[in-house]
Structures are given as C-alpha cells and as structure tokens.
Amino acid sequence: MPFVKSQGKLDQFFLLSQDLFFCIDFTGIFLNVNPMFETLLGYSASEWIGKSCGKVVDHRDIAVIVEALARLQSQKKVPPFDVRAITAEGKIVWLEVTAAVGEQVIYVIARDFSRRKAVEKQLIRNQRLFQIAGETALIGGWYVDMSEMLPIWSNEVCRLHGVLPGFQPTVKEAIDFYAPSSEPRIREVFEDCCKHGISFDEELEIITRQEVRLWVRVIGRAVRDELGQIIQVQGSTQDITERKATERQLTLLERSVESSTNGVVIVDAQRHDLPIVYINAAFERITGYSRDMVLGQNCRFLQGKESDPATLAKLRKGIHSQQEVHVVIRNYRRNGAPFWNDLYISPVRDAIGAVTHFVGVQNDITAQREYQAQLRHNANHDALTGLPNRLLLDQRLEQGCLMAKRYHRYIAVLFVDLDDFKPINDTLGHEVGDHILIEVAKRLEEELRPWDTVARFGGDEFIVLLPDLAYEKDVMQVVERLLACLSAPYWYRGGELRITASMGIATDDGTINEPRQLIQQADLAMYKAKRQGRNTYQWYTDELNRKVFERVNLRHALQQAIEQSQFELHYQPQIYGPTGQVSGVEALIRWYHPERGNISPGQFISLAEDTGQIMPISEWVLERACRDAVRLNASATMPVTMAVNISPMQFQRSGFLASIQRVLKQSGLAPELLELELTEGVLMESTEHAIQTLQDLRSLGVHIALDDFGTGFSSLSYLKHLPINKLKIDRSFVRDVVTDPRDAAIVDGVVTMVAKLGLEVLIEGVETAEQYEYLNARHSTYFQGFYFARPMSFSALRSFLDESPHPFSGPEPPST
Numbered sequence: 140m141p142f143v144k145s146q147g148k149l150d151q152f153f154l155l156s157q158d159l160f161f162c163i164d165f166t167g168i169f170l171n172v173n174p175m176f177e178t179l180l181g182y183s184a185s186e187w188i189g190k191s192c193g194k195v196v197d198h199r200d201i202a203v204i205v206e207a208l209a210r211l212q213s214q215k216k217v218p219p220f221d222v223r224a225i226t227a228e229g230k231i232v233w234l235e236v237t238a239a240v241g242e243q244v245i246y247v248i249a250r251d252f253s254r255r256k257a258v259e260k261q262l263i264r265n266q267r268l269f270q271i272a273g274e275t276a277l278i279g280g281w282y283v284d285m286s287e288m289l290p291i292w293s294n295e296v297c298r299l300h301g302v303l304p305g306f307q308p309t310v311k312e313a314i315d316f317y318a319p320s321s322e323p324r325i326r327e328v329f330e331d332c333c334k335h336g337i338s339f340d341e342e343l344e345i346i347t348r349q350e351v352r353l354w355v356r357v358i359g360r361a362v363r364d365e366l367g368q369i370i371q372v373q374g375s376t377q378d379i380t381e382r383k384a385t386e387r388q389l390t391l392l393e394r395s396v397e398s399s400t401n402g403v404v405i406v407d408a409q410r411h412d413l414p415i416v417y418i419n420a421a422f423e424r425i426t427g428y429s430r431d432m433v434l435g436q437n438c439r440f441l442q443g444k445e446s447d448p449a450t451l452a453k454l455r456k457g458i459h460s461q462q463e464v465h466v467v468i469r470n471y472r473r474n475g476a477p478f479w480n481d482l483y484i485s486p487v488r489d490a491i492g493a494v495t496h497f498v499g500v501q502n503d504i505t506a507q508r509e510y511q512a513q514l515r516h517n518a519n520h521d522a523l524t525g526l527p528n529r530l531l532l533d534q535r536l537e538q539g540c541l542m543a544k545r546y547h548r549y550i551a552v553l554f555v556d557l558d559d560f561k562p563i564n565d566t567l568g569h570e571v572g573d574h575i576l577i578e579v580a581k582r583l584e585e586e587l588r589p590w591d592t593v594a595r596f597g598g599d600e601f602i603v604l605l606p607d608l609a610y611e612k613d614v615m616q617v618v619e620r621l622l623a624c625l626s627a628p629y630w631y632r633g634g635e636l637r638i639t640a641s642m643g644i645a646t647d648d649g650t651i652n653e654p655r656q657l658i659q660q661a662d663l664a665m666y667k668a669k670r671q672g673r674n675t676y677q678w679y680t681d682e683l684n685r686k687v688f689e690r691v692n693l694r695h696a697l698q699q700a701i702e703q704s705q706f707e708l709h710y711q712p713q714i715y716g717p718t719g720q721v722s723g724v725e726a727l728i729r730w731y732h733p734e735r736g737n738i739s740p741g742q743f744i745s746l747a748e749d750t751g752q753i754m755p756i757s758e759w760v761l762e763r764a765c766r767d768a769v770r771l772n773a774s775a776t777m778p779v780t781m782a783v784n785i786s787p788m789q790f791q792r793s794g795f796l797a798s799i800q801r802v803l804k805q806s807g808l809a810p811e812l813l814e815l816e817l818t819e820g821v822l823m824e825s826t827e828h829a830i831q832t833l834q835d836l837r838s839l840g841v842h843i844a845l846d847d848f849g850t851g852f853s854s855l856s857y858l859k860h861l862p863i864n865k866l867k868i869d870r871s872f873v874r875d876v877v878t879d880p881r882d883a884a885i886v887d888g889v890v891t892m893v894a895k896l897g898l899e900v901l902i903e904g905v906e907t908a909e910q911y912e913y914l915n916a917r918h919s920t921y922f923q924g925f926y927f928a929r930p931m932s933f934s935a936l937r938s939f940l941d942e943s944p945h946p947f948s949g950p951e952p953p954s955t
C-alpha cells in the first residue's frame with residue numbers, strides 16, 4: 140500500500156473519505172496521500188510521495204500555494220483557500236483547501252468543488268446574459284418577497300425609473316412612479332397578484348425621476364411555496380415608449396387611411412396576379428364591394444365594357460415598370476353602375492428598394508365629370524329646347540362644310556323663323572310661347588336625319604343644317620316637310636294654336652370660305668320669304684348677297700360717318716296754303732361720303748335702325764336742328780317750326796322724353812317751335828306707352844306730326860286716341876291726285892275727317908303747280924314738296940327766307 144498506514148478509527152476515515160487527505164512537509168513535498176487522491180486526480184499515489192505538491196497545482200494558483208506554505212512555515216493560520224489541481228488527464232479540478240500544521244508536517248484536506256464552481260460560473264454567466272438581454276431589450280426584472288414587501292429592482296429597472304442601480308424603493312414608492320392615469324391600475328393588478336396570485340401584463344405610463352414620461356410593459360406573476368402560499372411576486376418591466384410612439388403613429392396613419400374620403404387599395408406586388416390585401420371604408424363605399432369580397436382578388440373586377448383600352452394599357456405599363464401612374468378610368472360599382480375613377484397608383488418599396496406592394500388612391504369624380512359635362516352641354520345647348528345653340532351650330536356648320544368639300548356633296552342651311560310668334564308670346568304669355576318653341580324644336584328634330592342639326596338661333600329663330608346632300612334640290616323635300624309639320628295645329632291646355640314659319644335656304648358645295656355666311660344668306664332669304672307672304676320659303680340668290688355685302692359695307696361706312704361727323708342737315712320748307720308763307724321746315728339728314736358721294740337717308744336710315752347706329756345719329760340731328768331753329772327764328776319775321784324725324788328706336792328708348800327736354804334747354808328753342816315727326820308704325824307698337832310719351836311731349840308744348848299717313852295700317856279709329864297736332868298725308872296720294880279721282884277722294888276724305896278731329900294736315904310731295912293749285916283750291920292746309928323747294932342747306936334756307944318771306948302767296952310759284 141502506498142498510503143500511510145492507518146492508525147485506529149481515524150485511519151478508516153482517512154481511507155474512506157470523499158475528500159483528499161494528504162500530509163506535506165514544510166517545503167510542500169507529499170508525505171502521504173489518501174486513496175481519494177488517486178481516485179480524483181488519476182495519479183498513482185506511490186508516484187507522488189516525495190514530489191512537490193506544486194506539481195499538481197495549476198500554474199495560475201502556484202502563488203497561492205507558495206503564500207500558504209510561507210504562512211504555515213511561520214506557524215500562522217491559513218484560511219481555507221481555493222486552487223485548481225490538474226488531473227492526470229489534464230483536466231482542472233477545483234479544490235477547497237484547508238491546511239493545518241502538525242508535528243513537522245502539514246495536514247491538508249482538499250475538497251473537490253468543481254461542480255459547485257461550474258454551477259456558480261454558469262450562474263454568473265446567466266446573470267450576465269440576463270443583464271445583457273435586459274439592457275438590450277430594455278427589460279428589467281424585479282421581485283417582491285411577501286415577507287418583506289420590499290421591491291428588488293434589477294439595474295435595468297433602476298435605469299428605467301431614472302435612479303441609480305441598487306435603488307431600493309418601498310412598494311408605495313415603486314407605485315408612485317406610475318403616471319396618474321396608470322397608477323390606479325398598477326395598484327389594482329399588483330394587489331390582485333399579491334392576494335390572489337392573478338398574473339398581470341399591462342402597458343402603463345411611468346414618470347421617471349427626471350420627469351420623463353415612459354411607456355412600460357409590466358408583467359407580474361405570483362410565486363408560491365410548496366404549500367401554495369404566495370411567497371413572492373416577480374416580474375419584468377420593459378420600456379416600450381418607442382413602440383408605443385410607433386403604434387400611435389401607425390394608428391393615426393391607419394385611422395387616416397380608414398377615414399379618408401378617397402378610396403385606398405393595397406395590392407401585393409410579390410404574389411401572382413397582384414391580389415388585394417387591403418381596402419379602406421371609402422373603397423367599399425365607392426365600389427359597393429365589401430372587404431370580404433375583394434381581398435385576394437385582382438382589381439380588374441372594377442373594369443367593364445366602357446373602360447378605355449388606352450387607359451388600361453397606361454395603367455398596366457405603370458405597374459409593369461413599377462412606376463407611379465395616374466389615370467381617370469371608367470370603373471363599375473358592384474351594382475353595375477359606372478363611375479369615373481381618378482386613380483393614382485404608386486409602388487411601395489421595402490428597405491432594399493424592392494417593390495412589395497402597390498397602393499392605389501382613388502376618387503370617385505363621377506359627379507364632377509357629370510357637372511363638367513352638364514356645363515359643356517349648357518355651353519353648347521339652348522336651355523329651353525335643349526337644341527344646340529349658336530356655338531355648337533358654328534362647329535357643326537364648319538364640319539358640314541368640310542365634309543361637303545371632301546366628299547363633293549352639298550350642305551344646306553335653312554333659316555326658320557316663326558311667323559307672328561311675338562303676338563302669341565305677348566298676348567298668351569311666355570308659358571304658351573315656350574311651349575310652342577319646345578314643340579317646334581321637337582317637330583323639326585323628328586323630321587330630320589340623325590346627322591342633321593337643328594339649332595336654336597334666337598327667340599323664334601331656328602337653323603337647320605342638312606349636310607351630306609347629293610343634289611341641291613334634295614333640300615326641297617325637307618323644306619316642304621318642315622313647313623307642313625310646323626303649320627300643323629299646336630295644342631296647349633286643350634286649346635288649339637296655329638303658327639307657321641318662313642324659311643330661307645342657302646346651299647354650298649363646301650367651297651365657301653366663311654361658313655357663317657351661309658347663315659347670313661339663309662337669313663336674308665328668310666326675310667324675303669317673310670315679305671312674300673309667310674309660311675313659305677325662299678332661296679338665297681346672288682342679288683341678295685350683293686345687298687348683304689352692301690349692307691355690311693354701308694354699316695362700316697356709317698360707323699366712320701358717325702365718328703368723323705360726315706353728316707349735314709338740310710331743311711325743306713313747309714308752306715301754309717292760305718297765306719303762302721313758310722310756316723316751318725323739315726330737317727332732313729344728308730350724308731356726304733368722301734368716296735361714294737351723297738348717300739340718301741332712304742339707303743342708310745333703316746340700316747342704322749337695325750344696327751342701333753340710329754341713336755347717335757338721331758341725337759346729333761335733334762341737337763343740330765334745334766340749334767339751327769333758334770338761329771333761324773332769331774332773324775325770321777314769322778315763327779318757323781322745326782320738324783324733326785324721330786326714329787322708332789329713338790322714340791321707344793326710356794330716356795327719350797328727357798333727351799328732348801335736355802336739347803330744348805341746351806338750345807333754348809321754344810317747345811312749340813319743335814315738331815316731332817313720327818310714323819304710324821312707331822305709334823302702333825306699344826300704344827299705351829306711346830300715348831303716354833306723346834302726352835308728356837304735348838305737356839312740354841312740343842308738337843307732334845304723324846308722318847307718311849296712308850302708307851301703313853292707317854287705322855282712322857286710333858287717330859282719335861292719339862294726342863297729335865298734325866297729320867302728314869303721304870306723297871303717294873299726291874302724285875296722281877289731279878288725274879286719279881280715287882287719290883283725290885282719299886286726300887279729300889282724310890283732310891276733311893282730320894280737320895273734323897281738330898288736327899292740322901300737311902300734304903307731302905307736291906311737285907307740280909297743278910297739284911298745288913288743285914289741292915290748295917280745295918283745302919286750307921299745309922304743303923311740302925319739290926314744287927316749293929327741295930331740301931337745302933341752312934345758309935341756303937336763310938337766303939331763301941330772306942329773299943322771299945311769302946313765296947307762294949301769289950299765283951305763280953318759282954320754278955325749282
């Protein structure tokens with residue numbers, strides 16, 4: 140046996156001990172070792188007797204051995220110490236060494252605690268890992284022993300609360316860290332856990348020592364002993380502030396998307412056929428499809444027969460090239476109703492730039508589109524009849540002319556004007572008028588081919604375009620059909636109404652430069668139809684064209700005349716038969732055009748009436764005539780009346796009376812020396828208003844003469860209602876008065892009757908001595924005519940009056 144021989148019972152212990160027992164001398168040489176030495180370290184005990192104990196000790200712990208030996212040599216006590224021994228296999232064994240000095244020997248007991256050491260090491264490592272995990276995930280651990288009720292916080296929990304590691308709060312202090320909104324909850328769940336063992340997992344807000352608000356996830360659970368008693372509550376606290384902020388942001392985003400009025404759809408770009416993965420409420424509302432119906436589907440279920448292929452191609456191209464794309468596309472709701480979808484599609488990329496989704500933002504712009512279409516329709520159509528208006532008519536006319544030119548066809552333009560529509564409107568009311576216009580529009584449309592156009596041109600005027608005619612004469616069938624259908628009875632509230640139309644026709648083979656001229660031509664032809672008795676048609680001719688051309692030129696020249704004061708006034712004397720004296724003069728306008736010479740009022744007055752140019756002209760005439768009348772009367776021996784022709788438009792203007800007053804005032808002419816000549820037509824229209832104006836004029840003292848009597852309606856009955864002073868018998872009755880007993884009878888009758896009404900009479904157009912003698916012998920009245928004098932300039936008139944104040948008192952009037 141290599142071991143020290145046993146001595147009594149202690150030897151047994153020495154031999155059987157699970158610890159190492161050995162003796163060394165003061166230099167550390169093994170003197171004796173027990174069997175456990177061999178078992179534990181794997182060395183043969185006999186080999187080691189006489190060897191230094193330092194040989195089995197790891198070199199890192201040699202210093203420890205050396206120091207212990209030194210102490211023992213000095214008879215000092217050595218507290219237990221740990222060293223690493225190296226086994227025969229080269230493994231390390233941790234030994235807890237206790238050494239004591241005996242007689243010349245040192246007794247050593249060494250206990251293997253390698254396992255404990257390994258556990259300790261593992262524990263330390265785990266703790267470290269736990270700490271790292273806590274620090275990384277911002278999770279701290281804590282526990283509260285029920286016996287002490289003092290929370291123990293990990294370093295991370297301390298850090299979270301803004302206190303130093305090792306901080307030891309009371310339960311109250313720990314709870315006080317929670318924000319007022321969270322404090323009741325943590326108190327409740329902690330108490331429930333302590334009392335009833337109910338685990339908790341809460342997201343709450345704490346306020347750190349530095350007054351920083353943090354969101355934490357706090358988890359707690361009860362730990363029970365073997366009897367089921369709760370002995371500890373332990374848990375973790377995790378900083379989730381960042382996650383909460385992100386969550387809040389996400390919630391905000393989600394809510395925004397959800398509550399957006401725009402439809403939002405997200406499709407998965409990485410799955411086959413781009414299935415929908417999200418739609419918001421607006422998408423559901425717009426399309427009528429619910430989430431369940433569309434998730435997983437491709438968006439093409441929104442398309443339909445009217446979805447424009449070009450738009451779809453653009454959409455596909457954008458998706459294919461993973462680029463943003465904007466389209467307005469015709470889509471269909473679940474119920475099949477189409478809608479206009481204003482759609483933006485954008486790719487959504489991940490962190491490395493790969494497209495993972497496409498997000499589509501859509502807006503239902505149907506109402507907007509319809510409104511725009513309505514606006515466009517309104518801009519191009521007449522509100523009452525729904526027919527195209529002038530704007531659209533112009534476009535169609537242009538197209539029609541182009542077609543005619545390209546395909547060697549004809550286009551016809553019909554100008555349709557209802558006959559005597561105004562009286563219907565005026566007497567039966569606008570409601571009836573509107574009804575007729577709508578009915579006319581309907582009838583016209585019904586008679587035409589789909590590619591023809593009926594447009595409302597103005598009040599009771601319609602234009603019909605007949606493009607694509609093989610022959611000009613083809614238009615006749617249409618015209619006759621239209622005239623017939625328009626003259627059929629109209630019914631309104633059970634009553635029958637009759638109305639006809641006059642039509643002007645203009646045609647072209649597409650060579651016309653200015654298509655609009657066709658309308659003017661048709662208009663002109665229509666007027667001719669009117670003059671020819673209504674309910675008929677007329678073709679436009681070159682003769683009419685010449686007139687139009689002339690009118691256009693004349694209108695332009697007239698404007699220049701107004702601007703450049705090219706007018707003059709001439710005066711024609713009026714004679715009082717019984718005395719042969721000049722009782723008045725009629726102011727007659729003269730226009731001397733620098734290139735065209737004299738242009739007679741007969742040529743331009745009616746045009747000026749049509750264009751409104753009569754207004755500045757009339758104003759000028761009135762002012763000049765009144766001023767000249769004042770000058771004339773200043774030197775005349777007898778009062779000379781100034782007769783001024785008043786145009787219908789001038790008379791009907793609301794400021795007419797005021798303008799007369801103003802001119803009288805400015806010129807200083809006595810009102811009774813001013814005689815206004817009005818035609819029958821003026822007085823026939825709006826009689827009440829006309830009579831009132833006449834009465835007002837009469838109240839001013841101004842004289843009124845009714846001009847051209849006998850050429851118009853010449854209703855004798857209305858004469859008695861008119862507050863006029865004088866009646867001028869038209870010269871057409873005078874021309875043959877000597878030879879034609881019928882004219883003589885008319886003149887006799889009118890003069891006699893008018894005299895009986897207490898009015899004065901002037902006989903116009905006396906050109907010969909015979910006429911004058913004949914008439915003067917029968918009637919004591921006034922005369923005017925070339926026989927006495929032609930219209931003359933103001934200076935000529937003055938000389939005329941100066942030379943001969945009573946020119947026609949004698950038997951022989953001067954030759955003119």
Ligand SMILES: Nc1nc2c(ncn2[C@@H]2O[C@H](COP(=O)(O)O[C@H]3[C@@H](O)[C@H](n4cnc5c(=O)[nH]c(N)nc54)O[C@@H]3COP(=O)(O)O)[C@@H](O)[C@H]2O)c(=O)[nH]1
Binds near residue numbers: 728740784846870926
């Ligand atoms: N609103 C205005 N109308 C005016 C004005 N000046 C003229 N007129 C109207 O133009 C028409 C033509 O006028 P005019 O060519 O001047 O002819 C006048 C006389 O020259 C003509 N007349 C006079 N005596 C005779 C005659 O013996 N024979 C004959 N063949 N013609 C004669 O008659 C015209 C005047 O007619 P009336 O006005 O009816 O008295 C004409 O209608 C004018 O009214 C103007 O300033 N404003």
